[in-house]
Amino acid sequence: MEFHFEVLKTDPSGARLGRLTTPHGVIDTPAFMPVGTAGTVKGLTQQALGDLGVQILLGNTYHLYLRPGHERIRQLGGLHRFMSWPGAILTDSGGFQVFSLAELRKVTDDGVVFRSHLDGSEHFLSPEKSIEIQQALGSDIAMVLDECIEYPADHARAAGALKRTTEWARRCRDYARAHVETSTTPGQSLFGIVQGGMHADLRGASAKQLVDLDFPGYAIGGLAVGEPHALSIEMAAAAAEHLPKDRPRYVMGVGLPEQLADYVGCGVDMMDCVLPTRNARNGCLFTSAGRVNIKNAIYADDPRPLDERCSCMVCKTYSRAYLRHLFQANEILASILNSHHNVAFFLDIMGKIRQAIAFGELADFSSEFLARIETGEP
């Protein structure tokens, strides 16, 4: 299947109901993408992902490059085949992880020298190298390498990173075009990434520069880095305003359940976040009544399902008392079930958001959802 995006309906809020076609299947948007860092969404089998209706997941270029290595994955037929995942995959550029490393050595216009968190070995990530890796992985959607900056960052700092990001985006695009045959997934797409820190003018400028480079989709990066949520939404809107209506928009690394609809309201079509799986492993569960810390003793004798409004396998099958016991006993099944529910919960929200857009009622959905979370009544 050839990469293709259609907007099926637009809500009064600006939210879009859409359909994204990739070489590995169709994705209903707005879509939430679970994070499969090292070729696995932690705690879930690929069978479970399928049962949950996951259509696209995210793989981390940095982790897969270091282990098991992108050339190994290429030899084994690409990431889909390596992990036996028939659905779509989006890979990040590796930049976010590299810029987050304490052992980051040096950033130049050429790229970034960094040390592996696994063995301290030195590596060089350039725009071209990032695309080479992502072509070996054969994701359906690859991302350009961008310069990720700290928050807060002043206008000059953000403008400098933006400039480099645009230049790297051009180099990624050119390298991907020149080496299109080497991808293990024919028809792989490449998205640009809007940067610009928390400066609306820079977000607009970044978007315009990327649009000139003509990507089939656009991400908005550098959000959810510590800024207030309202500012995050403001920046997403400032970027989206300058992005073409017929291309998918992806806000990277967001968000909390109660924030998802806000990004969607900015006209965002895709999101990814490690929260559902990471929090699950720590016993923090998302429910329609807000967050549940399952290790709390109040759940020890509670026979009720985790979330009575949730129809996932976990909530249909197990009690809070059992989930609490598994967590206390440090059982593997705690991670399995908690991850399953949290991912199901995020996917369910996105399903309800899509339904609300279809009926032109996203604002109503958001206010009802928030009211329930605040009152704590599932």
Add this chain to the structure above:
Amino acid sequence: MEFHFEVLKTDPSGARLGRLTTPHGVIDTPAFMPVGTAGTVKGLTQQALGDLGVQILLGNTYHLYLRPGHERIRQLGGLHRFMSWPGAILTDSGGFQVFSLAELRKVTDDGVVFRSHLDGSEHFLSPEKSIEIQQALGSDIAMVLDECIEYPADHARAAGALKRTTEWARRCRDYARAHVETSTTPGQSLFGIVQGGMHADLRGASAKQLVDLDFPGYAIGGLAVGEPHALSIEMAAAAAEHLPKDRPRYVMGVGLPEQLADYVGCGVDMMDCVLPTRNARNGCLFTSAGRVNIKNAIYADDPRPLDERCSCMVCKTYSRAYLRHLFQANEILASILNSHHNVAFFLDIMGKIRQAIAFGELADFSSEFLARIETGEP
């Protein structure tokens, strides 16, 4: 359903094909029972156990007594309901774990004083207490408390433990009968346990004494404690010889894949073992060509299924290279998939053993199976 056992066919070797009916379903015997220590078979969801065709699993009284507590499980409706497992459950008496504890304090004719491995708190386990706990758990099959001894143990030591075991078996039986109404599973059965160390005369004497107490089934305990396999089989046979043909026989805590048919050949109907799940978590996988240590670098680029003769979900879906990557990256999915395969492998052996008995060809099955494991060709 009322507890009931039928022998459907007997193989020339002495192996029996049977059908055990319990309050939670029918079990095809000979049966392998995965171990669900703390209310979960480590690494497997209850859904996966069902998919694998598990008909009965084992729960550990010692662990469940300490955490989450048997009275809590009673309040929550018993162990089946607590862990949402509709199939049959057998619970051990807690004796084996208690006798294995370093902090074991004192054994008297009354029972055993021990300290919890979790918090050092002091507890007392008597025959009556063990049944009280198992009635709260509501297993389909409960076990009498027995005195487990070290290996090797001389004749006098083994004879002393045997005497106490018989007396405890009588007390367990009497307590269970007197308190039958307090079990969370109506129709719960109680099995006696043959002891006697590695002394054939004592094994015979123990069996006869237990038969006089008239249990609906008999276990053979104190095997696989370090003795040579041939001696283990000799002891199982010495016990089985004196057990009634119309009652199920259960050898506790065995064994390796290549040993299972030997116990079955002694007329054994049930076995349990932690090996498939424990070894799985250490990357030791059982295959038709012998054991595979999946962390070995030779598997890093190996696109083949773990065991080409295995039709489990893992072998149908994933490559050795992927399994090796997951293990190296310490991913939860490594434990999930490795446990799934190993349990599937043990269950598959038992299925083939049942088929071989049905055709009167158990000896042929064993020699073919062993030949394959020794040549290392799956």
